[in-house]
Amino acid sequence: MDVPLELSAYTRVLxxxxxxxxxxxxxxxxxxxxxxxxxxxxxxxIFLVMGVVPGTGI
Incomplete structure (x- = not known):
């Protein structure tokens, strides 16, 4: 990744x-x-389904 170190590149964006x-x-x-x-x-x-379906509860 090439990060410009020149301040002018940042001022142009701003x-x-x-x-x-x-x-x-x-x-x-x-x-x-x-x-x-x-x-x-x-x-x-999803939390409700996990609690209702047998075998999938916490």
Missing amino acids: KLASTPGWEEFSQIALIAGAGILLVGLMGFI
């Missing part, structure tokens, strides 16, 4: 970067929250 507006931030937060809830729900369903 100049291109911009902070998101409120609409973009809220949309990203909503999608990330929905993903977290979906993964948690899937884990809970």
Whole structure:
């Protein structure tokens, strides 16, 4: 992996970067929250199935 040691490479990236507006931030937060809830729900369903099906319980 080639990591540039020149400061100009980092300043160029920082100049291109911009902070998101409120609409973009809220949309990203909503999608990330929905993903977290979906993964948690899937884990809970697997936990329930593991407890109900004989021989797979903890």
